[in-house]
Structures are given as structure tokens and as C-alpha cells.
Amino acid sequence: MSKSVKFDEIKKKFLDMEFSNLNFPQRDAVFHVDGNLLVLAGAGSGKTTVIINRIYNMIVYGNLYNSEDVDCDAKSCKLLSEGLKNGKKLSEFSDIVKLHPISPENILAITFTNKASKEIKDRLNKRLGDVSNKIWASTFHSMCSKILRNYAELVGYTNDFTIYDSDDQKRLIKECEKILNIEEKVFPVKSCISAISSAKDEFMSAFDFKVKHENNFRMSKIADIYALYEEKMKKSDAMDFDDLIFNTVKIFRENKKILNLYKKKFKYIMVDEYQDTSKSQHELIKLLSGSKGNLCVVGDDDQSIYKFRGANVENILDFDKYFKDVKVVRLEQNYRSTKNILDAANSVIQNNSARKSKKLWTESAAGDKIHLHVAYSEHDEAGVISSEILKRVEEGRKYSDFAILYRAGSQSGVIEKFLVKNNIPYRMVGNVRFFDRKEVKDLIAYLSVINNPRDEVRLKRVINRPNRSIGERTMQSISKTAEKTGKTFYEIIQSASNYPDLQRASAKVLSFSSIIDPLIEENNNGMKLSDLYKSLIDISGYVEFIRSSEDNFNERMENIKELGNFIAKFEEEKRENASLSSFLEEISLISDSSVSNEDEEKGFVTLMTVHASKGLEFPVIFLPGFEEGVFPGQQCLYDENEIEEERRLAYVAITRAKEELFILNATSRMTFGSTSHNKPSRFISEIPEKLITVTKSREWKKIPVGQRIPESSQDIKVKSVVSARSFGMGGINPLVSRKKSDKVYVLGDIVDHAIFGHGVVTSIFDIGNESLLEINFDKSGKKRIPSSRL
DNA sequence: TGAGCATAGTTTTTT
DNA sequence: ACTATGCTCA
Secondary structure: OOOOHHHHHHHHHHHHHHOOOOOHHHHHHHHOOOOEEEEEEOOOOOHHHHHHHHHHHHHHOOOOOOOOOOOOOHHHHHHHHHHHHOOOOHHHHOOOOOOOOOOHHHEEEEEOOHHHHHHHHHHHHHHHHHHHHHOEEEEHHHHHHHHHHHHHHHHOOOOOOEEEOHHHHHHHHHHHHHHOOOOOOOOOHHHHHHHHHHHHHOOOOHHHHHHHOOOOHHHHHHHHHHHHHHHHHHHOOEEEHHHHHHHHHHHHHHOHHHHHHHHHHOOEEEEOOHHHOOHHHHHHHHHHHOOOOEEEEEEOHHHOOOHHHOOOOHHHHOHHHHOOOEEEEEEOEOOOOOHHHHHHHHHHHOOOOOOOOOOOEOOOOOOOOEEEEEEOOHHHHHHHHHHHHHHHHHOOOOHHHEEEEEOOHHHHHHHHHHHHHOOOOEEEOOOOOHHHOHHHHHHHHHHHHHHOOOOHHHHHHHOOOOOOOOOHHHHHHHHHHHHHHOOOHHHHHHOHHHOHHHOOOHHHHHHHHHHHHHHHHHHHOOOOHHHHHHHHHHHHOHHHHHHHHOOOHHHHHHHHHHHHHHHHHHHHHHHHHOOHHHHHHHHHHOOOOOOOHHHHOOOOEEEEEHHHHOOOOEEEEEEOOOEOEEOOEHHHOOOHHHHHHHHHHHHHHHOOEEEEEEEEEEOOEEEOOEEEOOOEOHHHHOOOHHHEEEEEEOOOOOOOOOOOOOOOOOOOOOEEEOOHHHOOEOOEOOOOOOOOOOOOOOOOOEEEEOOOEEEEEEEEEEEOOEEEEEEEEOOOEEEEEEHHHO
């Protein structure tokens, strides 16, 4: 049979038809299956759609579109032509056309968050059914942890190692500093962690680190901490998040056989959000894929906003340096925002130098101009946001259409206050995560100790909660004895009465092991996880402990129950595989911001940091605090690289908006207890003027008491708006002032002023914490005076 | 060992 | 301004 051009044509037509909901570049990416591929996916360009369709295409057709070795005879071709006309899919002709399906087991799809990986799994499951479950869709960390569960022994751990989160890590570093007599003030835990973390990112062991920084006092001290930290981690059979990557790479480098096993398995690799990968993650991918593999990375260098935690933009910028024969696809058509919003985003990001050239375009209409509002304070800013939301809700928008995105978490407080006042329902994303709550962590620590009694950090966390009168002293002598005898911390506790040093404390200490031991026993005997949890709560006395020692008892109790629910849910899903260790494994990598994320749909305005908003979209976006010193932040102002990162952040913020975008700044703002007057953010001036309408709050504050307020503002373009104060404040009559403390003024009140004397209140304005009263004084006429000054 | 005061530090955050 | 954390004293 000779190669027929006709068939090639038909085949392409079929596939183009089946994927006709994708634009050309998107289809390019989907059909390019073999070889390396870099997809530069601009904001809102349908990135996830491409990923899903690409995997679907791989599993159903494989590299069919671009393959040249498929053929069929004339008769079959005719059949196909008819099928094409009747709108059939090529997969329905698998008897006459040899498809090139790729086994799902050979596909690895890596994402950054569990949320993203769940989304991919769900969407693939919808399209492909259970076949999709054979795809490895996971995060870097869960993939590594899965691998390490087989080979951790090669790097000095058991395969049941515990995973330490950043809180555990912090505790351990603190302990190390104490032991080494290093002052926390001079070596802040945070900076030690980040130094160690970046050392691991570059595969530097504590020893290498020490050698490299031999002549640097500071760094060599950190090397000592690093060394001790590592020693203790191994003793506790625990790895931190960086270790998961580090050790996997180590094993792959040192054991070609194991590496080849996985190379063979993962013939096709996809990595999402590649701009966020760190050096070590990049290395891991290089090892798995080799330079000539079938690697597809998707990302957007303009949305790289995680440098501070190790993301390395060069990974994507220099992708074609590291991998051979790279095909580059640019997804530049934006399906999310109006043209004005997109133009604004484009013109801001254009000011960055280190980027792949890329320009988003859209077929959408221009839409509203971008609203720029100049407020006079952060309170006013929050008030304006509230009133704009209320106005639009009256016009028919849902609360869930709005999101307020801020640079720093500290900005949320004032905004929340105003939303509450105005009865606007809101939800905050990424606040205190469920698994970060104290009581949840405590109970998980208990479970961890039951699972792995060598886990010292978590043991120490709970040994004295509830109070067993085990203090610093006792702990130290246990540590010493452990060191002397070569036994583990927990073993010493179990046999405390055997050691003279521990005679006095032995009863207290044994009261702890008498709780843990039977639970270990029961767990080994195969007790159900949920029952284990129940008996833990029963015999640990934990509930009584928080009832007497902590506030918000009810809320904490709720969380304890919620953890119980979570365990029950886990059991239901995993059935016979619901072991304690598998549970701990799962939650150590899932720290989802909320357990119940089902309240998403309606009814809530969303508040979050710009970072947290990446990947999301909303019809109306508010961006408060566009000021020099806030956004871009203070510490970025004098470093061009940092500014570029901030600009990318601004780009992310702007591109979240679908229809309306509000940028706000305040001419004065309280920061760290004192008032600052920030200039408008440079990012505002980077947006072409013609795309913006400016509104401005009237500036009561700047006008000296007793002077007239200009009726119209100086700038013709600037129209004066009435801000929050004229809107209902949570049912309180807006014309009644709400003072922080004592007196509440109403219209017509008679006042006595120390200087101006007798007068009548003629107007009241809310200015955040207090009210501004307009008073007609008998002798000196109308003046505006803050209520606190009366 | 716990309660109460002083002090310092306040960007972003997933795993 | 506010809060979390450390240190002192009982």
C-alpha cells in the first residue's frame, strides 16, 4: 500500500473538526505530541482547555495529526470521507485507521497545587472515563513523595517517613539554634529556613554549604544549623518539602536503573505553570525527560510571581537552551477580558525587559473604561469599594461577581470592616488554613506520633498539651539520656523509670506514653482510623484541655469535629486503604485553604491577595492600594528586578477582570501606625490615559478647619464623587455619626466647642473611625470638625 | 511553670 | 495601630 496524500488530508480534516472549538495555536499545541513543546499561554488564553484537550488527543489519537506513517486504501478513504461529512469522529473508524493511542500510564501531568491537579483529573475523567485514572496527575511534591515511598531507604530514611510542614520546620530550626547557642535575633528562623531551602534547591548538602561558606562567618553558622537540622530530621525520620524534591533527584542521579524505570514509564510529560518551577524541579524534569523527550511545558513568563519562594523564570525563558528541538506555541488570544482591560494589561507589562515577546489580543468589545478612583484614606477607599459594589448589586449583579485583590494581607482589615458595615457578604481566600489551626495541628501531631514515635518535633509539640507538667528541664534530660544511650526520645519516655536522671519526672512522662502506647497497639491491630481518632480524643484529655485553657472553645471544638469528618470522608474514599500512614501522607501534602469549598457559587464577594488570585477570573475586580510603597511594595522600590516582579503581579491583578476594573489609591494611608502620603503607583501611569476615567473623593482631611470646600475639583477630568459615607452603614442611619467611644451626634445637635463656642450640627460625614461634623457656629460660621475634637 | 508586660516587626505562599 | 512573641517575675 502506498502512502496516500488523500488520507493525510482527510485525517487532518477529521481532527480539525473534532477540535474545532479550539483556535489554531491551541490546536497546534494539542496536535504536537511527540517532541518537546513550549506553550506560552497568556492570561485567559484557554490554557487549561489546551492541557485537557492535549491529553485527550494523546490518549485517543496519539501523534496521529503529525504522523506520516498511517495509511489506508481507496475504499477506506471513501468510507472516511462519508463519515467526515456525517460529522463522525475519527475514533469511530478505529477498525480501518490505525490510531496512535498513548497509554495513560505513560503520561505524567504535573501541576503546582492540589487544586489544579484535581481539576485536571476531574475534567479528564469527564471526557475519558475511568481510563483517565491511570494518568499520573499530581503535584511535584506528591509525585516525589510517591516515588520516595519506594526508595527512601536509599537516602537514609524508612519508606514510612513523615513529612514536615513549615511549622514543624520552624520549630526544629528554633531548637537547633538553641542547642548551638545561636541567637534567634541574629539569625532569624525565617532567613535560616530560606537559606537552607535555597541550598537544597541547588543540591548543596550541609557539608558542601559549610565548605562553600568557610570564610563567611554568618553563612558558616547557618551551615552548622543546616547540619544539625539534617541530623535531627533523619533521626525523626522526617523530610521537609524541599527534601522531597532533593532526595528524589538524588536517587535518580545515583541510581540509573531507578531513573530508567521512571523514564520508561513517563514517556510523555506535561508541566503546568512552568514559570513557577524551581531549579531543583527543573532538574527533576530534565532527568525524567532527557533533552530529546516528549516534554510539554505550559506557562507564562509574565505571570511569574513566586520568585520569593524559589521560582526561577529562567526555566521557561531559556527552555530551548535546556531541551532540544523545541516547538514554541504562543497562545495570545484572550477570551476573558474586554479590550480596554487587555490593552491596559499589555501596556503595563510592556515595561518589563526580561520577557518573551507576546501580545494578547481579543475580539471582545472595548467595554467600560478602567475606573481609577483617588480616595483620601484607606477607609474612604474601602467605603468607595463598598458603595460601588452595592450600586452594581442593585443593578442586578451578584455578590459573587466581585473580587477585591490586594497586594498585602494587611490591607484586608479595613475593607472587611466596611463590607461588614454594609452587610455585604464576603469570603476570604487563603486566610487561616484549616490544617494550620492550632487544635487541628495538635491532633495531627498526636496521630503522627502514633504513626511514627520517632517524630520528635511533633512529639514535643503535644507532650505537654494537655498539661502534664513536663517542662523544658525534663525534656532536656530526656534528650541527654537519649543521646547517651543511643535510644530514641520516645524510647526513653517509655522506660523513664530506668534512668536515675528521670526518677522524679518519670510518672509525668509515663502518663504520656501510657496514652500513646495503647493507641500504637490498636493502630497496629488494624483499628479503624476514625475509631482511633475517637479514642485519641477520649483518652488524651485534649478537649478538656482546650475548654479550660483556650478561648473560642466552640470554634475549636467545631474544628476538631471537622477533622473527624475529614477522616470519615477519607475512609469512605479509600476504603481498606485508609490507614493512618496514608491519611497522614495525604494531609501533609494537601493543605487546601478550606475543607468545604462548596460555597463557591453565589452570594459572596471574594477577598484575597493578588498572588492567590492567579488563575481565577471575575466580572468586576477592585484593586485597592495602587500606590508607591504599597504596590509596588516598599522594599521593591529601588531594585529594578523586584519592580519587574511587582509589575508582573500588577499584570496578573489586571488580567483577572472580565468586564470592569477598578483601580484605587489613597492620598493618605496609615502604615505601621503612622500616616503616609504615597504617590500613585507607577503602574497607573503606565496605562494609557485614554483607557481611564478618573474619579476622586472630596478631600475633607486636607482642608483646614473653617475653610470652604471647593465645590468642583481642580481637574476638569476629575469628577467628584460622594464616597461611602452617604450609603447605609449596616442598618445604622448614615446621618447619625458613629463615634469610636462615647457620644453619638445627630443632625441638629447643639454643641459647645472650646474655641468656637456654641453651634448647631448641620451635616455629618463618616470618615472611617469617626465622624466629621459640619457645625454652624453662632459666632464664627460654618466649620468642619472631627467628632473627636469636641 | 504560668501569667503579664515589653518589644519588635510587620509582602507575597504552596507543598 | 496592632499583634505575636519573648522575657521576667512571682
